[in-house]
Amino acid sequence: MSPQHGPGPEAPAENPTRTRPPKLDKKAYEKELKKLQADLVDMQQWVRETGSRVVIIMEGRDAAGKGSAIKRITQYLNPRFCRVEALPAPTSREQGQWYFQRYVEKLPTAGEIVIFDRSWYNRAGVERVMGFCSASEYRRFLHQAPIFERLLVEDGIMLRKYWFSVSDEEQVARFTSRRNDPLRQWKLSPMDLQSITRWEDYSRAKDEMFAHTDTPTAPWYTVESEDKKRSRINVINHILASVPWEKVEHTPPRIPERPEVASDYERPPRTEFRYVPDRAADLEQGAQKKQKRKKGKRG
Template structure:
């Protein structure tokens, strides 16, 4: 085996291991708090050897993850402040997340919503249009998901499906495709004039990176559900998607609603960069709240708690 080929295999192994580590990190992010972080991350570094994960320089990667978590928590704290500002000032915010399959859109959306009120910040991820919806004005099914005052809506894919998957897969004809490009700038200008803050992100990854992420999903039972037949077909049509993306960005990058491109090969950096940029798009401040005082619990002498039948309890297996 040549030195060059050995290096390629080693590089692929490192990237697969990095993907596995990222899966662990996703779970850690749901559990960690600042006081426990150092202890848990240190234990995780030791555990990786027990589970046979090839983590390379564990202490070095531990430091990187420590920085990532610290910065993520800081940015999520700012997102909570932004949420309060949006509610207090009755702002209407729409954020579009577009990009190739496995580009990391869902990952950053999860980090944005993770510590926010789902009644304020919600995700719109529309399925394929029904037969009835196909007969409607193209933008009609998206309108019902737009925010009222005091709401943030994150579109996990959006009306730009027509410029991407529908064009590449032949789900729209040339006239419908051209009509979309005539309509979408006016549609978005109308949204902005109505008071909606509209932010559009394109998540950019390389051909090799998408291939790696698809292979990881194929071999990970917990992520196989993310791969649809359409996703697999998108691999074969990489170049067609590239051309469609270039046309889309060129024809819909308008001053009222510009596109912002996120370099997303490094998922952790992409998440931090996207959240940081999103925060910069809205001039928010701190909303003062009255101190929260826990009221005294009321005790009644005649109250007797009723018994709960044992068979109603979930078995305590853990």
């Protein structure tokens, strides 16, 4: 384990009356994030070299910051050995399978990291609250989930489960921001908005889920996410602290000298190729004209 990381104190349970933490300094955040991301690259190299298997579950309320945390975790990792799984609603065929079956297919092989952007805990959350599963299916899940996870851990999979906690006020603020942003409106669905009108139902479902599945073998870790920057730093730091990785010496391949071009090679004329329009040149010319106008006014 990298010695500079530590899991820190356990975060408190969700509390709608909590106060927002002070805003994290942007420069301090970016500096620490870059350092943690470099350690994630080293951790992934250790996972590959040792043939380890890592599963990271990201759960929490809608707009709690899971997606942005996953983006920072995976930003510099090799995508061939780190996958993000966000499974859609089950097909009719999958509905006839054992509930965990389609998740088993997504588990990592040796040397891989898999991050579940929501996971089998859909059954304990949205399916339970929205009535997408029966009472017997729900009870069976609460019974089987700890057994399923114990089997994963016993087989050598390193399982980490994170719950992103956000207040109702902050959730509404983030929904509003998404609604007013054309680039992020796709992230807001009618199902998401049900989390506002059914806030207490989701709270009860989360409490019952924790009561049955927060086990010594596969514990839950709560990530306070009122401030997204803080939550990203904290969850990455905890991952690095909880996975027993070590820095593996890696020598990058040497870049060879480019050989001389054969004397009989002649590149085809540029006119024979199709090129995309140079939109960047138009922007450059526009910037130059704007700069000239400013100089003219000053003169």
